[in-house]
Each structure stands twice: as C-alpha cells, then as structure tokens.
Amino acid sequence: MKRLLVLLIPLLLLGCVEEKSEELKEIRVSHQPGWHHVALFVIIEKGWDEKVLGKKIVTTSFPSGPSQMEAFSAKQQEIAYVGSAPPLSIISRGFNAKIVAIANVEGSSLVSSPDFEFKSIESLSGKRIMTFPPGSVQWTILSYWLKEKGIKAEIITASGTGEIREALRSRSVDLAFVPDPAPYVMMQEGAKLVMHSREMFPMHPCCIVLMNGEFIKNNRDLAVKFVALHIIASEYAENEKNREEIVGILEKWLKIDRSVAEKFPGTTNLRTDPRDESWMRGLQMLCDSQFELGVTRDADGKTVRLEAGKLVDVEIYNEALKMVPKIKKQLGIE
Numbered sequence: 001m002k003r004l005l006v007l008l009i010p011l012l013l014l015g016c017v018e019e020k021s022e023e024l025k026e027i028r029v030s031h032q033p034g035w036h037h038v039a040l041f042v043i044i045e046k047g048w049d050e051k052v053l054g055k056k057i058v059t060t061s062f063p064s065g066p067s068q069m070e071a072f073s074a075k076q077q078e079i080a081y082v083g084s085a086p087p088l089s090i091i092s093r094g095f096n097a098k099i100v101a102i103a104n105v106e107g108s109s110l111v112s113s114p115d116f117e118f119k120s121i122e123s124l125s126g127k128r129i130m131t132f133p134p135g136s137v138q139w140t141i142l143s144y145w146l147k148e149k150g151i152k153a154e155i156i157t158a159s160g161t162g163e164i165r166e167a168l169r170s171r172s173v174d175l176a177f178v179p180d181p182a183p184y185v186m187m188q189e190g191a192k193l194v195m196h197s198r199e200m201f202p203m204h205p206c207c208i209v210l211m212n213g214e215f216i217k218n219n220r221d222l223a224v225k226f227v228a229l230h231i232i233a234s235e236y237a238e239n240e241k242n243r244e245e246i247v248g249i250l251e252k253w254l255k256i257d258r259s260v261a262e263k264f265p266g267t268t269n270l271r272t273d274p275r276d277e278s279w280m281r282g283l284q285m286l287c288d289s290q291f292e293l294g295v296t297r298d299a300d301g302k303t304v305r306l307e308a309g310k311l312v313d314v315e316i317y318n319e320a321l322k323m324v325p326k327i328k329k330q331l332g333i334e
Contacts, residue, residue, distance in 0.1 A: 026055055026057070026058045027058070027079065028058050028059075028076065029058070029079040029080070029081070030061070030071065030072060030076075030080045031060075031061055031062075031080070031081040031082075032063070033061055034254070035254065036268055037207060038246065039081075039237060041250070041253045042236055042246070043057065043230070044057055045249050045252075052225055052229055052331070055222070060076070063159050063161070064136050064160055065083045065085065065086030065087075065137065066132070066135045066136060068086065069082065069087060069090050072090070072097070072210070072212070073093075079210065079211050079212070080209075080211075081208075081209060082207060082210055083137035083138075083206060084099070084205040085135060085140045085286050086136055087099070087311075088287060088296050088306055092297055092306055093299050094298070096214060097211065098311065098313040099209070100209050100223065100317060101209040101272050101317055101320075102207075102209075102276070103207035103270070104206050104268050104270050105204060105269045105282070106197055106198040106203065107180045107265075108177060108178060108179045108183075108196070108206070110176070110195050110196075111168070111175065111177075111186050111191040111192060111193055112168075112175045112191060112192050113191065113192075114191065116175065118192075124146070124151050127174040128153070128154045128174045129142065129153050129173065129175045129176070129177060130155075130158055130168070130175070131156075131157060131158070131164070131176065131178065135290070140286055140289055140293070141197060143289075144292075144293070145200045156173055165182070165189070168191055175194060177197075179268075180264075181260050181264070183266070184263045184266060185260055196267045198267060201285070203278055203279070203282060204282050205279055205285075205286060209226075220316075224319045227316055228323040228327050229327065230320075231272045231320060232328060237265075237270065238265075246264060247262055250264055273317065274312045275317065280308050280309065281308075283308040283311065287308055288305065
C-alpha cells in the first residue's frame with residue numbers, strides 16, 4: 001500500500017498542476033457595451049494581453065451590471081469591468097471578490113423624449129424614468145437622488161440600453177437615465193438632454209475593475225500585471241495623440257456611428273486609482289444607499305451595510321504602479 005501511494009501521489013500532483021495550467025490558458029473578462037470600459041478594448045486591440053500577460057483575454061459582454069454579476073458569481077469570469085454598485089449585492093452574500101482599480105467616475109445622463117419640457121427638478125414628479133435594473137449604478141444613483149430631493153417619479157427598469165432606447169422612442173417612458181455613449185445615440189434620435197449624473201453627484205463612482213478573490217490568490221502576478229495594463233490603457237485612451245485610433249476602436253467594439261464615437265469621452269471621467277479618498281467616500285455613499293434601499297443582504301436575507309474600505313485591494317494597485325514603467329518600456333510606450 002505504501003509503495004502504491006508513493007507511485008500515485010506524484011501522478012495526482014501532476015494532474016493538479018495540469019488542471020491549473022489548463023485553466024490559465026486564457027483570462028475571462030466581462031464588460032458592458034459602453035466606453036466606460038475603453039481600457040479593456042485598448043488592451044485587446046493592441047495585443048497587450050498576450051505580449052504582457054502571455055495569455056489571451058476572452059471577453060463576454062452584458063447589457064447591465066446585475067446580470068453580469070450573476071455570471072461572475074457563478075465563476076464564469078475571473079475579471080469584470082462593471083459598475084461599482086452591482087458587485088455589492090454578491091459580496092454582501094459572501095462572494096469573494098475585490099475592487100482592484102477604478103475604470104471611471106461620472107459618465108451617465110438623464111435624457112427625455114422630445115416633447116418633455118424640463119423647467120426644474122419638480123418637472124420630474126410623476127414622470128416615468130427608465131434605467132438599468134435594481135442594484136446598478138444608474139438605478140442606485142437615480143433612486144437615491146430622487147428620494148433625497150423628495151421627487152416621486154416612477155422608475156421603470158430594463159435589461160439594457162436597446163430596450164431603453166425603444167421605450168423612449170415609442171414614448172412609453174418620459175425619460176431615460178443611461179451611461180455613455182447611450183445619451184448621445186438617443187439625442188441623435190431626437191431625445192433631449194436634461195442633466196448629467198455629475199450634476200446629481202459630482203465625481204460619483206461609476207465603473208471599476210473587479211477580480212475574483214481566488215484568481216488574485218492563485219495568480220497574483222497576472223492580477224498585478226493586468227491592473228498595470230489597465231492603468232497604461234486608460235492613459236493611452238486619454239491621450240489626444242491617440243484620439244483617431246480610440247474613435248476607431250469604439251466604433252468597432254460598441255458598433256456605434258463615428259459621429260457618436262467622436263463624442264468620446266463625453267461626460268465620462270477616466271480614473272484608475274482606488275486609493276483616492278473622494279472616490280472612497282463616494283463608494284461608501286453607494287454602500288449606504290444600497291443598504292437603505294434594501295439591496296445588500298447576507299445569505300440569510302438580512303440587510304447589511306458594507307464598508308467601502310473592505311471592498312478594495314489597494315496593494316494590487318500599489319504593486320501594479322511599480323510595474324507600469326517596465327511594462328511601458330516593453331510595449332514601446334513613452
């Protein structure tokens with residue numbers, strides 16, 4: 001028996017190594033069809049994933065954050081470009097995930113049908129406003145803002161921007177609250193701008209880079225390099241010298257007209273550093289509002305208030321910053 005175990009153990013260990021190696025042939029990343037996630041598009045279009053990570057990034061697109069987080073919590077992806085709010089519900093139930101970087105702040109707008117006349121915030125009273133599902137950034141900000149202003153409007157939710165565009169075109173709703181570039185698409189179709197999300201909450205958190213905790217633990221070097229690439233790609237997208245290239249990338253990934261892509265970055269404010277104190281306060285605001293709205297609940301269904309500081313892994317970002325100069329040199333970027 002002892003002799004048999006001596007022969008079997010190395011084989012079992014080899015099988016484990018082979019299984020882990022098989023899992024890491026590619027990195028699965030989810031995103032949404034908006035330019036808040038432009039850094040991911042740049043990484044892939046430039047081939048930086050295979051050059052730096054040594055692995056191909058395979059992407060899956062979701063119409064909004066709540067459905068995206070259902071797949072993420074089922075471990076269908078290792079990394080997600082997603083709004084700050086949707087992960088709160090799965091983390092409150094005990095799912096192991098960490099925010100490792102910011103993707104952007106702000107970047108959504110309230111638009112209306114052509115015949116709606118906006119004179120003041122009170123104009124929204126009794127109106128039908130369509131946005132993403134409960135738990136999304138847009139739903140959270142809109143719900144909390146209306147409650148804070150004492151405005152009673154009917155919030156109607158939809159799975160994604162396509163459904164919202166059609167509802168606004170058909171006048172089945174009065175207004176829509178959506179992220180870039182959807183407001184510009186809708187305005188080309190006759191919608192009117194009412195206000196930007198930064199007017200509701202200046203510098204409010206929007207999208208982040210979320211990582212599965214097990215992925216971080218088992219592949220820390222890859223996790224750090226990915227965040228370093230995210231930082232580099234965000235800078236690249238913001239650089240005016242690369243504007244034509246970025247417009248082309250957005251046309252391809254978002255399937256939008258060039259006239260819309262040229263509006264980039266719109267009201268989207270690209271950011272990467274999760275150590276920013278004002279952003280952290282904003283994240284806590286989202287945690288508090290989701291608690292008050294009854295969104296974050298534990299496994300037993302009890303409403304819980306999350307602490308922003310416990311959601312973020314700043315060490316990954318710190319390590320990534322140190323690698324940025326070396327990776328830029330590798331990629332031939334100044």
